[in-house]
Amino acid sequence: MGTAMNLIRSLNMNRGLLFTLISLGAICGLAAAESTPPTPPAGAVKPSAGAPKIKFDKTIYDFGKTSQVEHVTGTFTFQNIGDGVLKLEKPQTSCGCTVAGVKPEVLEPGEKGELTFTLSLGRSRAVLQKMITVTCNDPQTPKTMLTVKADYTPLYDITPVSFNLSIRKGESTNVSVRVTRTDGKKINITKIQPSQSWIEAKFEPGASSASDATNEAVKVSATLKPEGSPRYFSELVNVYTDNQDQQPAFTVTLFGRLIGDVTLTPESIYWPITDPEKAATTRRIIVRSMLPDKTLELKNMTSTLQDLNVESSTKDNGKTYEIIAKLANVPSHTTNGVIHFDTNVPSQPKVDIPVIINIVKR
Numbered sequence: 244m245g246t247a248m249n250l251i252r253s254l255n256m257n258r259g260l261l262f263t264l265i266s267l268g269a270i271c272g273l274a275a276a277e278s279t280p281p282t283p284p285a286g287a288v289k290p291s292a293g294a295p296k297i298k299f300d301k302t303i304y305d306f307g308k309t310s311q312v313e314h315v316t317g318t319f320t321f322q323n324i325g326d327g328v329l330k331l332e333k334p335q336t337s338c339g340c341t342v343a344g345v346k347p348e349v350l351e352p353g354e355k356g357e358l359t360f361t362l363s364l365g366r367s368r369a370v371l372q373k374m375i376t377v378t379c380n381d382p383q384t385p386k387t388m389l390t391v392k393a394d395y396t397p398l399y400d401i402t403p404v405s406f407n408l409s410i411r412k413g414e415s416t417n418v419s420v421r422v423t424r425t426d427g428k429k430i431n432i433t434k435i436q437p438s439q440s441w442i443e444a445k446f447e448p449g450a451s452s453a454s455d456a457t458n459e460a461v462k463v464s465a466t467l468k469p470e471g472s473p474r475y476f477s478e479l480v481n482v483y484t485d486n487q488d489q490q491p492a493f494t495v496t497l498f499g500r501l502i503g504d505v506t507l508t509p510e511s512i513y514w515p516i517t518d519p520e521k522a523a524t525t526r527r528i529i530v531r532s533m534l535p536d537k538t539l540e541l542k543n544m545t546s547t548l549q550d551l552n553v554e555s556s557t558k559d560n561g562k563t564y565e566i567i568a569k570l571a572n573v574p575s576h577t578t579n580g581v582i583h584f585d586t587n588v589p590s591q592p593k594v595d596i597p598v599i600i601n602i603v604k605r
Contacts, residue, residue, distance in 0.1 A: 295352070296325030297381045303390045304360075310396040310425055312364065319358040319389055321377075323350040330380045334358060337374040340365070341391065345377070364395045366493055367404050371395060396425050399493040408467065408499035411533070412590055415468035420495050422461045422482075430461045434483040441470050442497070444480045463495060473503035473591070504533045504590045511597040512568065512582075519573040519602075528596060530555075530564040532588065539564060540587040548580035548598060555584075568598070577602045 300320040309315060323329035329350040334343040343360040350356055362373060375389040399422055406418050424430055435444045444465040465480050477498050481491035508529045516522040532539035538561035546553050550572040555564050568582065582596040 293327040293352075294325050294383075295323050295327040295329035295350075295379070295381050297329055297331075297377075297379050297384055297387065298322050298324050299387060299389070302387065303392065306391075306393040308394045308396065309364065311398045313366075314361055314363045315393060316359065316361045317391065319360075320355060321358065322355045323352055325381070326352050328352075329354075331356075332378040334360075335376040335378070336360075337376075341373045341375065343375050358389070360391060362391055362393065364393065364397075366397050366399075366401075368397060368400060369395050397493070398425055399423070399430075400425050401493055401495065405496035405498060408497065410467060410469055410499060410501055412469070412473060412501055412503045415466055417464065417466050418495075418497070419462055419464040422463060422493065423459070429459050431485050432461060432463075432482060433485065435463070436481045436483070436491075437465065438479045438481070439469075441468050442466070442478060442480065446482070465495065465497070467497065467499070469499075469501040471501070473501050473505075475500050502533070504588045505539070505586055505594060506531045506533060507594070507596060512599070514570075514598065514600045515603055516573060516600065517603045522570070522573055524570040524573075526568045528566040528568070528582075530566060530594075532562050534588065537588070538562070541566075541584050542586075544582070544584040546580060546582050546598075548578065548600070550574065551580065551582075551598065551600075553582055566596075570600070574600055574602065 298321060302319075304317045304319065306315050306317070329352075331345050331348050331350075334345060336343055340363040341360060343358060345356060345358045347354075347356055358375070358377065360375060362371070364371065371391075371393045373391045375391065377387040377389060378385060379387075402421050404420075408416055408418070410416050422430060432446050435446060437444050442465055444463065446461055446463045448459075448461060463480065463482060467478075469476060475498075477496070480495040480497065482493050482495070484492040508531075512526050512528070514526060530539070530541065539557075540561075541555050541564050544553050544555055544566070546568070550570060552569045552571060553566060554569075555566045557564050566582065566584075577600065579597070579599045582598060584594055586592060586594060
């Protein structure tokens with residue numbers, strides 16, 4: 244009897260233990276099911292994180308043939324078609340003749356913006372192509388290149404538009420340009436205004452060529468007799484029309500060089516130094532007399548730079564001198580000064596040579 248009772252107790256205890264183990268297993272399985280994400284079905288697309296995406300309505304703005312204006316303005320439209328916030332930087336243009344800006348600079352998904360630009364056309368006939376670079380936080384298209392084109396014909400067609408001249412001191416030279424209106428109308432010049440008193444300018448009717456027989460041509464002439472010391476110059480002849488005195492209708496540009504009786508090669512010293520220990524310490528300048536019957540003399544040669552010593556030697560039977568500039572010590576920073584000397588040439592009794600010593604630090 245006792246043996247039977249012990250067997251019954253043992254079965255009851257084992258049944259309770261088994262029930263406990265089964266319950267614990269169910270609880271752990273439920274917790275694991277809640278903490279482990281469900282496995283996506285085969286072929287499902289994994290969603291990506293939100294990112295902006297820029298899209299322009301076009302990337303080329305072509306004005307085609309344009310005339311009778313000094314500048315043109317246009318607009319590129321863009322949109323954020325992504326699902327992140329789009330942020331744009333200030334647009335960069337390929338030259339100073341183009342100015343561009345965007346508005347707004349921050350766009351939410353779906354929003355649209357505008358890039359507005361202005362292109363200055365100048366006053367000469369030209370086929371223009373300018374670039375605008377747009378930088379943003381679009382990971383797929385961080386930079387977009389926009390192109391602006393124009394085939395520009397100015398209202399006044401000038402041939403040639405500029406001159407590059409070399410004039411001996413005391414001498415003069417003459418230049419002339421031919422001007423036509425591209426719209427076929429008559430040119431009514433009211434005033435000509437040179438930028439210097441030593442430039443005399445006038446206008447007169449000019450013969451029309453067979454290619455523009457419908458246009459009336461005008462000839463603008465100028466006589467130049469530069470004054471002062473030998474130098475390079477850049478001057479203008481401004482021409483006004485139709486009683487509009489606020490702004491010239493067109494301009495003739497006169498570049499040139501006034502050559503004296505004493506010439507310098509080079510006319511100045513630019514001395515870049517990147518390594519003081521290996522720097523060249525000598526520069527040379529050739530001084531020549533342009534007078535055929537006069538021997539050149541140099542005297543009282545000095546330098547305003549403390550560590551720059553200068554000396555000269557004569558060549559070519561007194562027609563040519565060589566100036567040797569020697570740098571005793573390399574300066575610690577960029578500096579500039581003048582080499583000065585006197586001559587026996589009445590038109591140029593004193594000569595100055597500019598000197599720039601540029602210390603380029605690595």
